[in-house]
Amino acid sequence: MPELKICLPGQRLCVKDETHHSGNGTYERQGYIYSNVAGVVDVVQKNNIKVIEVVNPDVQTIVPAHGDIVTAEVTIITQQYVKCLIKCIGNKLLKRHFKGVLRREDIRAAEKDRIEIFKCFRPGDIILARVMPITEAHVYQLSTAENELGVAIAHSEHGHPMVPISWIEMQCTKTYVKEPRKVARIIPEKIHNDIVNRLSEYLC
Structure with a gap:
């Protein structure tokens, strides 16, 4: 997992493999996990699996989204x-x-x-x-x-x-x-x- 803290929609976060899974605020595409929203990257440890999530910070950042x-x-x-x-x-x-x-x-x-x-x-x-x-x-x-x-x-x-x-x-x-x-x-x-x-x- 790279040292990435803040991300924007569409930003690639890490490789999708047996130990890294996509969670809330992310999606998978062609073997990688991407951010679906703007926010802070959070890694949730579940047994031997790291679930990659993106959570909104306390102060919401307004960014363009698909369809806007x-x-x-x-x-x-x-x-x-x-x-x-x-x-x-x-x-x-x-x-x-x-x-x-x-x-x-x-x-x-x-x-x-x-x-x-x-x-x-x-x-x-x-x-x-x-x-x-x-x-x-x-x-x-x-x-x-x-x-x-x-x-x-x-x-x-x-x-x-x-x-x-x-x-x-x-x-x-x-x-x-x-x-x-x-x-x-x-x-x-x-x-x-x-x-x-x-x-x-x-x-x-």
Whole structure:
């Protein structure tokens, strides 16, 4: 058992063998035991077997989990993926930001081989995305394939706010120049206002 005390979801803890078994807060995959939650690693001795568990500390750490809807800021785009910083989980602002990656094939549900990332996102965009199953520690894989997910807030190349005019375009409120985006289908106005209020400090 490695000298590991604090762990995040998806972090590999040790080998699964005859003397090391998976317990609460962990799961097994391909011969290893992984953490399923954020917390402190605890080893429970039962006869000759060590049961590996992860328990929550007294002060709960909020981290993204599989299926969560998160709000993130796009930082880098390439031809194959989008890198971003996760700043909210649901309606909760995070004190610590988490790294997220959105692969090209996870941007839309259809025509995945025809997607051009620069026509979907730009650095600085605020997006809504869903957390996918964790495959790598410390990096969260995201998806915007659902209609309700995608760009929620964006600014034009000149720094002016943009508004959606379709599900694939946004328009600058000052210059009226149109730019392509994968626009989130945010129907209730309250949801959009909540996002704007929560992230206003990042968009000053």
